[in-house]
Amino acid sequence: MSFVITTPLYYVNDKPHLGSIYTTLICDTIARYKRLLGEEVIFITGVDEHGLKIQRKAKEKGILPQDHCDKISQIFLNNWKNWDITYDKFIRTSSTEHKMIVGEFYERVKNSDDIYMGVQKGWYCVGCEEFKENPENSSTLKCPIHQKNLEWKNEENLFFRLSKYQSEIEKIIDNPSFIEPKERRNEIINFVSKGLKDFSISRTNVSWGIAVPDIENHTFYVWFDALLGYVSANNIGNVDQSLESSIIAGWPANIHLIGKDILRFHSVYWPAMLLSAGMKVPKKVFGHGFLTREGQKMGKSLGNVLDPELLLSKYGKDPVRWFLIKDISLGSDGDFQNKRFVDIINNDLANTIGNLLNRTSSMSRKWFQNRVPNNENISRDDTLSSLSRITVDNYINNFNSYKIDLAATDVLNFAINTNLYLNDKQPWKLIKDEKNIPLVKEIIYNVLESTRIIGLLLLPIIPELSANIDEQLGSIYKKDILWKKQLKWGTLNHDSPLPQPIPIINKLDYE
Numbered sequence: 288m289s290f291v292i293t294t295p296l297y298y299v300n301d302k303p304h305l306g307s308i309y310t311t312l313i314c315d316t317i318a319r320y321k322r323l324l325g326e327e328v329i330f331i332t333g334v335d336e337h338g339l340k341i342q343r344k345a346k347e348k349g350i351l352p353q354d355h356c357d358k359i360s361q362i363f364l365n366n367w368k369n370w371d372i373t374y375d376k377f378i379r380t381s382s383t384e385h386k387m388i389v390g391e392f393y394e395r396v397k398n399s400d401d402i403y404m405g406v407q408k409g410w411y412c413v414g415c416e417e418f419k420e421n422p423e424n425s426s427t428l429k430c431p432i433h434q435k436n437l438e439w440k441n442e443e444n445l446f447f448r449l450s451k452y453q454s455e456i457e458k459i460i461d462n463p464s465f466i467e468p469k470e471r472r473n474e475i476i477n478f479v480s481k482g483l484k485d486f487s488i489s490r491t492n493v494s495w496g497i498a499v500p501d502i503e504n505h506t507f508y509v510w511f512d513a514l515l516g517y518v519s520a521n522n523i524g525n526v527d528q529s530l531e532s533s534i535i536a537g538w539p540a541n542i543h544l545i546g547k548d549i550l551r552f553h554s555v556y557w558p559a560m561l562l563s564a565g566m567k568v569p570k571k572v573f574g575h576g577f578l579t580r581e582g583q584k585m586g587k588s589l590g591n592v593l594d595p596e597l598l599l600s601k602y603g604k605d606p607v608r609w610f611l612i613k614d615i616s617l618g619s620d621g622d623f624q625n626k627r628f629v630d631i632i633n634n635d636l637a638n639t640i641g642n643l644l645n646r647t648s649s650m651s652r653k654w655f656q657n658r659v660p661n662n663e664n665i666s667r668d669d670t671l672s673s674l675s676r677i678t679v680d681n682y683i684n685n686f687n688s689y690k691i692d693l694a695a696t697d698v699l700n701f702a703i704n705t706n707l708y709l710n711d712k713q714p715w716k717l718i719k720d721e722k723n724i725p726l727v728k729e730i731i732y733n734v735l736e737s738t739r740i741i742g743l744l745l746l747p748i749i750p751e752l753s754a755n756i757d758e759q760l761g762s763i764y765k766k767d768i769l770w771k772k773q774l775k776w777g778t779l780n781h782d783s784p785l786p787q788p789i790p791i792i793n794k795l796d797y798e
């Protein structure tokens with residue numbers, strides 16, 4: 288069985304914003320980690336291209352919706368290339384393979400007697416593509432998220448019998464590992480306990496959508512269409528283009544990693560749709576938090592949107608990855624502060640990890656003929672080796688439970704403690720007396736071996752910096768040997784050559 292992880296399918300109303308980059312980087316990190324463990328991974332991402340919002344956006348620009356989607360989805364692809372995202376499948380919902388799956392899925396749901404024609408009346412936010420309940424209770428008829436006027440709709444729509452799945456959905460969300468984090472799970476439990484209402488799955492007067500096969504002028508509601516991208520993605524490159532073959536190729540997903548705003552669609556509507564079609568539900572839906580900037584919500588109208596492309600060109604991939612992964616607890620909201628960002632990169636990566644390697648390698652080269660010292664046949668000081676074992680165990684446990692910020696912190700703490708060890712042992716003083724040479728060899732070996740393990744643990748999190756560390760240790764990481772095996776203490780060869788030290792990362796300047 289493959290490990291299947293998905294980002295949301297991003298809406299193509301605009302190029303990717305920092306939030307989409309954040310979700311995708313997290314998924315990329317988890318996918319890289321699972322691959323290092325030797326698991327088969329299917330990492331799915333893509334774009335959600337249909338709906339009224341896109342139709343209007345294209346009209347505004349005076350171009351065809353398809354041309355608009357082609358353009359924006361290409362921008363997404365370029366972004367994922369620039370950020371070195373290791374996705375396996377990129378699905379577009381305007382593609383033929385996707386449309387076919389939606390049609391087949393609809394037939395299954397219809398055969399379960401879960402579709403009927405009804406009248407949908409209510410206030411609708413085009414931005415959310417969602418009806419808003421009880422907006423008359425609020426002071427204005429505006430979407431609280433988009434701050435845009437809601438539109439009154441009164442039309443015949445096809446409905447999906449969500450209410451039929453009340454008890455089954457209750458059972459699914461009762462499993463504490465299905466929705467994470469806990470607080471979000473409670474919100475959903477609360478929502479479901481009020482009683483599930485059927486929801487409309489077709490629209491009239493939205494031409495930019497997948498046509499409902501048996502009903503004229505109806506296109507599928509964008510969510511009924513887009514969620515299926517997680518399934519149709521598995522058909523990319525398949526000879527047999529059927530729903531059954533896409534299920535065999537990679538369903539159910541192990542985890543949908545999404546923003547908290549779309550949790551309800553993924554943890555309630557989507558499982559019910561899947562049950563209706565006789566399919567398995569995903570194993571986990573993880574709703575991460577939102578990002579603010581300098582304590583403020585980001586928005587176009589506020590003029591404070593942080594452009595991820597600018598971040599990338601200014602700082603590079605790894606600093607942004609490290610900050611977003613280590614500084615934000617996955618599931619909580621996060622704040623991007625420029626000063627804090629620069630401080631963290633300089634402290635964690637340049638000083639704590641970079642300098643540790645740089646100065647130890649310099650000492651080793653100077654005292655031991657440009658090589659790792661030969662520390663065989665010397666009594667063991669197990670301070671760092673036992674710390675390394677504990678770090679690896681904690682890191683694996685944290686990664687396996689998606690606490691990737693804690694996994695990153697485990698690595699950093701190991702580096703901090705290795706620095707303390709080095710400062711405490713002071714080999715630069717010991718070396719002055721020849722009888723201390725065996726002891727100095729041991730200290731230097733221990734520190735270099737720690738930096739090797741630190742580098743390996745950073746591989747899924749900040750791959751470039753990890754590769755730089757490996758290079759500084761003489762390019763000893765072996766891709767064809769299981770990563771976990773190489774995390775074993777003592778793998779660094781005695782007497783192996785060390786290259787001329789260069790900083791693994793440059794310090795960042797404040798603006």
Ligand SMILES: [Zn+2]
Nearest residue numbers: 412415430433
């Ligand atoms: Zn809205």
